[in-house]
Amino acid sequence: MAEASVVSSSEEPEERAIEAALRPKFLDEFVGQARVRRQLSLVLEASRLRGRTADHVLLSGPPGLGKTTLSMIIASEMNAPLRISSGPAIQHAGDLAAILSSLSEGEVLFLDEIHRMSRPAEEMLYMAMEDFRVDIVVGKGAGATAIPLELPPFTLVGATTRAGLLPGPLRDRFGFTGHLEFYSVAELELVLRRSAGLLDLKVTSAGFSEVAGRSRGTPRIANRLLRRVRDWALVHGIEQIDARAAAAALDMYEVDAKGLDRLDRSVLTALASKFGGGPVGLSTLAIAVGEEPETVETVAEPYLVREGLMGRTPRGRIATPAAYAHLGLAVPAGAPFAEAALFGPGSEGTDAPLADADDDVG
Incomplete structure (x- = not known):
């Protein structure tokens, strides 16, 4: 099991109450x-x-950017x-029917990770979204009867x-689709200023x-790191948090200046030092850092690729020149960076074959 990370974009159960207090209530x-x-x-x-x-409304984007808040x-x-x-x-159509039938007029129904709904429930949702009606099937076999159930107007x-992963018929039934992007540093500073005010923190x-x-x-990560810095400042008796205090606190939690944590640096170090920059298969890389392949692929890899520190190629993962620079290592001769130019950060076309090709390498 992977250890908890302060830079994970997933929301831990114990954080929900704190996050709820920090969430904005209106668009302004x-x-x-x-x-x-x-x-x-x-x-x-x-x-x-x-x-x-x-x-x-359909909201898409990486975790932690504000879909639930919106x-x-x-x-x-x-x-x-x-x-x-x-x-x-919602794994059965009956689960969805029970929720829809209890909605009041004008109510907002929020379905997180909607792409993971079961197919029968998904098909029932089509009619509910378009006609505000569902058919409840009573009985089985030839004697089954569909009873129409009218629903009050609601917003999904x-x-x-x-x-x-969303099927076209479901995606087309949303009147508005919004894709959330990663925040700039300046925008995150505004988020932190608001959170610091709510937490009564003095920060430069x-x-x-x-x-x-x-x-x-x-x-989500910014607010989490701010709370960890707050704890560090409280223990050390610091009333106003400046850059030096924030850096010392986050260094203690092994979050470096680029936002990489222990797992991220372990993956990069293994790629650069143990495997000469790659290419190396996902399973082999996971063994080298003592983690499950799913953890490396879903937790560490997306950010490393987005920051241009790792490349994904049909033959496996590779370290980029930026990775060597970040680790303070010399770039070895013959490093496979030419491949990265074709299958580097942001290359969506390589996602499908990588899962099979990677495990054959290494």
């Missing part, structure tokens, strides 16, 4: 995602002027109740980290910059 308070915010504001304002429920904001802006569920929790807000501008620069472009 939401920091970043200016394009999505403007478009969503227009959709909601038009719905209010028409006196109707808002169109169904769903809560939609309910607040529409002055409507919010019901929260998730795709993995779906969130997904993998929009490509340089302190905010230090934390924001190590937050991997993700508000």
Whole structure:
């Protein structure tokens, strides 16, 4: 089992109460995602002027960027109740029918990880979204009867980290689709300033910059790191957190200046030192760092690729020149960087064959 990481973009159960207190309640308070915010504001304002429920909304993007927060904001802006569920929790059509039949008029239903819903529930959702009606099947076999059940108008807000897995018919039924991007350092500083005010923390501008620069472009991580810095400052009796204090605190938690943690650096070091820069298969790389392949692939690899520190090729993972520079190592002769130019960061076309090809290498 992988150890907990302060730079993981997943939300730990014990953090939910703290995160809830830091979440903005209205669009005007939401920091970043200016394009999505403007478009969503227009959709909601038009719905209010028409006196109707808002169109169904699909929010996509990496974890920790604010999809759940935006769903809560939609309910607040529409002055409507919010019901929260998730795709993995809806494995049967009856599960979805029970939720839909209990909705009140105008209610906002938030389905997290909507791409992980079962197919029967997904097909029932088509009719519910379009016609506000579902058919409840009673009985089995030739004697089965479909009883139509009318639903009150509601707004579905779906969130997904993998929009490509959503079937076309479901995606097309959303009236508005917004894709959330990673935050800039300047935007994260604004997030941290707001959170520091709510937490009653005294932080200098340089302190905010230090934390924001190590937050991997993700508000959830930024807020988590801010709380860890707060704990460090409390224990050390520091009243005002400056850049030096923030750096010392985050260094203690093994989060370096680029936002890499112990696992990230272990993966890069293994690639650069043990395997001469690669290419090396995922399974072999995971064994070298003492982790499960899924942990390396889903936790460490996305950020390393996005930052240009690792390349993905059909023959395996490779370390880039930026990785050697970050680790302070000399670039070996004959390093496979030419391949990285073809299959480097942001190359989506290599995702499918990599899983098979990688395990044959190494």
